[in-house]
Amino acid sequence: MPAFAALLERLVFTPGRNAKLALLRGWFAGQPDPDRGIGLAALTGELALRTAKPALVRELVATRTDPALFRLSYDYVGDLAETVALIWPARAGVNAPPPGLAEVVAALETTPKADLPALLAGWLDALDATGRLALIKLVTGGLRVGVSARLAKTALADWAGQDVAAVEELWHGQRPPYLALFAWAEGRGPRPAQQDLPVFRPLMLAHPLEAPDLAEIGPSTHRAEWKWDGIRVQLSAMPGGRALFSRGAEDISAGFPEILAAMDFHAVLDGELLVMRDGAVAPFADLQQRLNRKVVTARMQATHPVGVRLYDMLFDGAEDLRALPFDARRARLEAWFARTRPARMDLSELIPFASVAALEAIRAGAREAAIEGLMLKRADSDYAAGRQRGKWWKWKRAPLGIDAVLMYAQRGHGKRSSFYSDFTFGLWRADGQGGEELVPVGKAYSGYTDQELLWIDRWVRNNTTSRFGPVREVEKTLVIEVIFDAAQRSGRHKSGVALRFPRIARLRTDKPAAEADRLATVEALIDGEAAED
Structure with missing residues (x-):
């Protein structure tokens, strides 16, 4: 635990991206299994500890400090973990060694709920302020140290000498503490098998279109589509299962069971999740009613029916199409759609245009059509992970x-x-x-x-x-x-x-x-x- 606490503290006070990457690479190289995998899971939000909640921490600190002092301190500091870490009183005679990271996780998973307060109090007594801060953030899931899941995966890829896209594709087939993933990264084991699993493939993203970029756009080189006002999703349906992923690689399948039920095929598709009624796209506010729900009622499904407007095709069965140019992938998508006709899905329309001036006029009408703007894609662009400048552009309507x-x-x-x-x-x-x-x-x-x-x-x-x-x-x-x-x-x-x-x-x-x-x-x-x- 002290090593993880030191890592969190340094990450908080290290502003530069490259410096954060160096700290994470050092963590992967210097920590043993399973601690390094548990730390990675905590930083990426994949560590699910359901036994300790912020309310328990508040109740615990209330037994050790004056409630008025805690309330005033919390108001001044503004962060629960930091407040408790600083205000927690030292207890004379405590000589217990600080717990290890794996020890903390294992104990939280096995300790009865009634015994948790005593367990946490003992750990807080054994740790210094830095350790207490890390412990509380870990057990409450409140890690905010300026490290995104993408940055942590990038650091892992750098340390392993691999492309970050390869790590992304392996990620969803693994579970903390990622023993097989680290074995592969260090060359001690094979690449984890996942060919038939519904794993997330990194999305291709677009750059905002600036005025100088318009000179690169033309009807012979680019394809135009509407930029729909929903959320970007990836549909992954493989022999080993089905999953619906958000743009950030979060599995949101449970919130949209009707989409999962419609994925009766073997393919990986890129599209926009929308609330649609009689073929018309509803405002984003309607979709918000469906987001971030673990369980969705039949009534909600009926009043806020969702569908996916398909943009692209990454896999057709086991065949990887990502290296093909956009026009070829689009042709495969259209042929697949005509053949499969999946429920709750349709194709995003390609918008013909003769000139940039014509595109500007089309974009000007986006607000009246309740659409965010336009997407412009090079006809010869492959489907590459991340933002590839010059391949895809987003041309949003003016705010x-x-x-x-x-x-x-x-x-x-x-x-x-x-x-x-x-x-x-x-x-x-x-x-x-x-x-x-x-x-x-x-x-x-x-x-x-x-x-x-x-x-x-x-x-x-x-x-x-x-x-x-x-x-x-x-x-x-x-x-x-x-x-x-x-x-x-x-x-x-x-x-x-x-x-x-x-x-x-x-x-x-x-x-x-x-x-x-x-x-x-x-x-x-x-x-x-x-x-x-």
């Missing part, structure tokens, strides 16, 4: 914008846990009494620079009017310019609207709050799009 008033602020996570970085903003509407009131319309936690974050954090602290746990209500005087991709009706929000991908474009310190936009501005955008449809 919408409003001037809103900052209403509430909350601390972030990880490196932002000490800063107020999540902001709820609102617009004006009539209050029914001859005046106006602010109603929340969205929450943003991106778009600003590091310097702007420092400024807003200081402003929030100096202009707080009320506190609600980790949330601060502030003076309604700061105007922020917010941009977003779309607006939709929403019965879940007090304002009746929801914004798609809101982010802060700039701070409008020059603008009084009374001159911020009205809710009617956003409602008009929604009504205008509905009228066009």
